[in-house]
Amino acid sequence: MDEELAICKKVLPFYSTRHHLIPVLQELQSKIGYLPEKVIVEVSRHLRVPASDVYAVASFYDQFRLQPLGRKRIAVCRGTACHVRGAPQILKRIEAMTNLKEGETSPDLEYTLETVGCIGCCALAPCVRVNKEVFGEMSPERVAELFDVFGEEDGNA
Amino acid sequence: MERIDLLLDGKQVTARSGMTILEVALENKVYVPHLCHHPELKPAGVCRLCYVELEGKGPVLSCRTPAEAGMVIKTRSPLVDEIRSGLVELLIADRHDDCPSCAKKGRCELQKIMGYLRVNKKKARRLRFAEGALEPDTSNPFFNLDPNKCVLCGRCVRTCSELLRINAIAIIGRGYRSKVAPLGAKPIAQSSCESCGECVERCPVGGLVYKEYKRPEKHVLTVCPYCSSGCRLTLGLQKTEIVSAQGERLCARGRFGWRYIYAPDRITAPLARTEGRLVEVSWEDAIRLAATHFARYRGEEIAVVVSAKCTNEEAYLFQKFARSVLKTNNIDNTARLSHAASLEALWEATGIGAATNSLEELEDAACILMVGANTARTHPAAARKVKEAAEKGSRLIIVDPVENDFRRFAHLWLKPYPGTDVALLMGIAGVIVEEGLLDLGFVEERCENFEELRGSLADFPLGRVERLTGVPREMVAEAADVFARSKPAAVLWSTGVTQYLHGKDTVCALINLALLTGNVGSSSAGLHPLLEQSNAQGACDMGCLPGFYPGYQPVAGEGVREKFEAAWKTELNPEPGLAFTELWDAILDGRIKALYLVGANPLTELPGGYRVLESLERLEFLVFQDLFLNETAGHAHLVLPAAGFAEKDGTYTTADRRVQRLRKVIEPAGRSLPDGEIIRRIAAAMGATGFDFANPAGVMEEIASLVPGYGGIGYEKLAEGALVWPAGTAVLHKQAFHRLTSKAKLFPLDYQGPEERPDVEFPLVLVTRRNAPYYGTCAHKVDGFRKLAPGEYLEVSFKDAGDLGLGDGEEVKVISRQGGLRVAVKVTEDPPPGVVVLNYNLSQDPGKALMRREMRACAVRIERFL
Numbered sequence A: 001m002d003e004e005l006a007i008c009k010k011v012l013p014f015y016s017t018r019h020h021l022i023p024v025l026q027e028l029q030s031k032i033g034y035l036p037e038k039v040i041v042e043v044s045r046h047l048r049v050p051a052s053d054v055y056a057v058a059s060f061y062d063q064f065r066l067q068p069l070g071r072k073r074i075a076v077c078r079g080t081a082c083h084v085r086g087a088p089q090i091l092k093r094i095e096a097m098t099n100l101k102e103g104e105t106s107p108d109l110e111y112t113l114e115t116v117g118c119i120g121c122c123a124l125a126p127c128v129r130v131n132k133e134v135f136g137e138m139s140p141e142r143v144a145e146l147f148d149v150f151g152e153e154d155g156n157a
Numbered sequence B: 001m002e003r004i005d006l007l008l009d010g011k012q013v014t015a016r017s018g019m020t021i022l023e024v025a026l027e028n029k030v031y032v033p034h035l036c037h038h039p040e041l042k043p044a045g046v047c048r049l050c051y052v053e054l055e056g057k058g059p060v061l062s063c064r065t066p067a068e069a070g071m072v073i074k075t076r077s078p079l080v081d082e083i084r085s086g087l088v089e090l091l092i093a094d095r096h097d098d099c100p101s102c103a104k105k106g107r108c109e110l111q112k113i114m115g116y117l118r119v120n121k122k123k124a125r126r127l128r129f130a131e132g133a134l135e136p137d138t139s140n141p142f143f144n145l146d147p148n149k150c151v152l153c154g155r156c157v158r159t160c161s162e163l164l165r166i167n168a169i170a171i172i173g174r175g176y177r178s179k180v181a182p183l184g185a186k187p188i189a190q191s192s193c194e195s196c197g198e199c200v201e202r203c204p205v206g207g208l209v210y211k212e213y214k215r216p217e218k219h220v221l222t223v224c225p226y227c228s229s230g231c232r233l234t235l236g237l238q239k240t241e242i243v244s245a246q247g248e249r250l251c252a253r254g255r256f257g258w259r260y261i262y263a264p265d266r267i268t269a270p271l272a273r274t275e276g277r278l279v280e281v282s283w284e285d286a287i288r289l290a291a292t293h294f295a296r297y298r299g300e301e302i303a304v305v306v307s308a309k310c311t312n313e314e315a316y317l318f319q320k321f322a323r324s325v326l327k328t329n330n331i332d333n334t335a336r337l338s339h340a341a342s343l344e345a346l347w348e349a350t351g352i353g354a355a356t357n358s359l360e361e362l363e364d365a366a367c368i369l370m371v372g373a374n375t376a377r378t379h380p381a382a383a384r385k386v387k388e389a390a391e392k393g394s395r396l397i398i399v400d401p402v403e404n405d406f407r408r409f410a411h412l413w414l415k416p417y418p419g420t421d422v423a424l425l426m427g428i429a430g431v432i433v434e435e436g437l438l439d440l441g442f443v444e445e446r447c448e449n450f451e452e453l454r455g456s457l458a459d460f461p462l463g464r465v466e467r468l469t470g471v472p473r474e475m476v477a478e479a480a481d482v483f484a485r486s487k488p489a490a491v492l493w494s495t496g497v498t499q500y501l502h503g504k505d506t507v508c509a510l511i512n513l514a515l516l517t518g519n520v521g522s523s524s525a526g527l528h529p530l531l532e533q534s535n536a537q538g539a540c541d542m543g544c545l546p547g548f549y550p551g552y553q554p555v556a557g558e559g560v561r562e563k564f565e566a567a568w569k570t571e572l573n574p575e576p577g578l579a580f581t582e583l584w585d586a587i588l589d590g591r592i593k594a595l596y597l598v599g600a601n602p603l604t605e606l607p608g609g610y611r612v613l614e615s616l617e618r619l620e621f622l623v624f625q626d627l628f629l630n631e632t633a634g635h636a637h638l639v640l641p642a643a644g645f646a647e648k649d650g651t652y653t654t655a656d657r658r659v660q661r662l663r664k665v666i667e668p669a670g671r672s673l674p675d676g677e678i679i680r681r682i683a684a685a686m687g688a689t690g691f692d693f694a695n696p697a698g699v700m701e702e703i704a705s706l707v708p709g710y711g712g713i714g715y716e717k718l719a720e721g722a723l724v725w726p727a728g729t730a731v732l733h734k735q736a737f738h739r740l741t742s743k744a745k746l747f748p749l750d751y752q753g754p755e756e757r758p759d760v761e762f763p764l765v766l767v768t769r770r771n772a773p774y775y776g777t778c779a780h781k782v783d784g785f786r787k788l789a790p791g792e793y794l795e796v797s798f799k800d801a802g803d804l805g806l807g808d809g810e811e812v813k814v815i816s817r818q819g820g821l822r823v824a825v826k827v828t829e830d831p832p833p834g835v836v837v838l839n840y841n842l843s844q845d846p847g848k849a850l851m852r853r854e855m856r857a858c859a860v861r862i863e864r865f866l
């Protein structure tokens, strides 16, 4: 059997009603990393909740991911400080470079593009975080440099 | 119901308790703006436009506030108008400022509200307008979903869940980004949406709109020509063209299926074979040709098969023609391939070959046993009722080797190996008898053969049942317990039962279960064969059966032939005839030489083992009558063009015995004629009397005089609505069964097993399944259905795919003892290991090529392409 369905088989028996929908989605996401469609269908089948409803709930909350995470999670800060210092332009630039929209992951699972509230380093605004590393005082030009760095890393890896 | 008085805009009005303020206002013709309210849906309170001012309380949402005695309500006031205007301006800013270019213009409820509030669009523009247009979903061939025009009222979502229980769509996402979409936010055509259009009917604005909309100028009430639920269909006409179909709840076939009437490849003129080619001839020549050829054969040498989509009047005329003019009982109808076994078994057991109860009653069944029925695909209307009942607490026991959309509603799901249902059902009956769960009083008073049945139950100990069916014995016992203890219990079945070689035995086993538990003769219980074609019941009622005259009066029965000889003033053949499925051997050994096919396509409808192709080539004279040419037509000597359901008058009988009027709405295409008119002309050319009816109403008069159940049915009464036969009886057999002994018959049964068992060479069992609700009648002639049909694929379990090394999407060869085909594999969790499921849609089942005589299952092996 497929790995994700095997995880469902292990997790689902501990949940039984519609009230368990959120906890069950949380547990499955923590084990799988995101909520693929077949997992949603499995949850729907097990809890007897229509799949479209499970999907609606999962899409409502920010905490749930409907797509897998890329190896590099790029988070553009849209806190107030970053916003006024040009976060929207930076986001646009990254969207253009990665061909991704906010919330999406590239098909090769390389990048995931997100926006976040405040990262907490407003002094360095505008900021971009890649995985755990924060890059401050960004500009659309410096974004390109950011990608050069990744490219090299990739080449070395 | 309690009546209450209140003051509405200064006028005294009376309401029933339980109504909301909005309902009271609308009933009294006082308009209150609203978008999310719809009379058939539960109040949602999301659009917030329906505020009214309640004295002493201020603004309240009228759609969620129950009316109370003494309330003083103002539907307009500066305060509520201000609230509404603000909300409407926001909606306009949200892409509703260009009504003239909207597909809903003139019919839009938001436009109406703008007028009512005199909203100033220019003023609305001070608000920041939504950025950029969103991508409309145009994937469905019949309608578009345009998020730009959607006001998120949720009516569509609630229609799909509350009213239909299909739950294809939801409002996904949050806040500014929320929209209506199916699972995975995919295009709607790739979702579980069944394209019924009910959501489109209820969308107040331009969010959901039909692709080709024409406003109907007048409406005619008729019946849907697809399944035997017989939904009432209101066809909308613009001049002489059908432009729409509406009904209480229609499925895709009801809503859009009529379009086949306008398919460009209708046969529009009679065709006769000359020098190997079919060429157009006049009706006079065609009729003469049919008459002279038919006259050449003795009764035994000729056979007639009519479609179960013919009207009652036509079916009656066809069998009268076969019997009184051709002198043969070789008359059958196409329901032979689906449900004739059901009706014959019911006749044997109860004396009436029909469902014992109406589907309406399912709502109050405590238990529903549903066997071999892909109901959501084949009988959407019945599926809805079963789901509603299950939600109300009815315990649903499903017997089917493969899971389907009902899994979320099922209490128990038993998955026997294909073709082993008899063993399973006898096992359940065994437990019921052994544990004393039976209704002893009912069995003793109203049934015969109990001791014989009890004797044969001894052959089905649970150990053997488990071995034969693969269903764990505890589950068999639990099913018995639930079924016997929940009264009333209803039993439903469909072609997953009857299209097996021993399908009649399975029907008998189901009848046993219902009788043993006393579930026949009372409401919300009973036996329900879910017949496929629109008039399957009627075609059988009318005697298009080789062993029965109209009304299930047996050909060999005492005094029956004499009765019809007297009525029809002619001599009749005393020998029962051959069934549709028995013709082919008879043609091959030369006993049958001529065949008259009306709306039948045996070449694709019968499994390979019948050698239909060889038989057709052997025929001396084949008359083919239909709306479209098909594979079988290629072998015809004479082709007669028939009119479609909207081009003729008549009646259809639903699976629950409701007789309803089919009405002529438009003229027949080209030179085509109604089946009834064609047979009338052939009979006249053969010099026969008794066919000179002025209209179908006249035929019904003769039917009513000769068919006991149809006594009292006439067009005048039918004009007011459906009539249930016999004599308006919804629940049959309340006091007595309609057999000589007044008792019902229980059936002792042996286990015969499926035709084919897997072995080393063919280790897997293949079953077929329709995976889309677009099939039957002429569904394959509707463009949109062809586009929606998801194509064929073979579902293989993870285990089997692993063993065989098959990948998802891989094309493989499927080989049976009878034939082979090429198909793509889909690896899923659904089929039990050892079973593969061939999914198909539209009208043709490709699996028929693999089968011998069993129509739904065979043993196969899978080979990979190298």
Ligand code: SF4
Binding pocket: B156, B159, B160, B164, B166, B167, B168, B169, B192, B193, B194, B195, B196, B197, B198, B199, B200
């Ligand atoms: S067309 Fe029917 S099935 Fe599809 S979303 Fe609308 S209501 Fe649901």
Ligand code: SF4
Binding pocket: B149, B150, B151, B152, B153, B154, B155, B156, B157, B180, B202, B203, B204, B205, B206, B207, B208
């Ligand atoms: S598509 Fe129509 S019915 Fe559905 S939420 Fe939008 S406006 Fe309402």
Ligand code: SF4
Binding pocket: B224, B225, B226, B227, B228, B229, B230, B231, B249, B250, B251, B252, B253, B254, B255, B379, B380, B381, B382
């Ligand atoms: S096909 Fe059956 S369920 Fe669908 S509209 Fe027609 S009669 Fe009703």
Ligand code: FES
Binding pocket: B033, B034, B035, B036, B037, B044, B045, B046, B047, B048, B049, B050, B061, B062, B063, B064
């Ligand atoms: S109609 Fe009352 S809130 Fe929409």
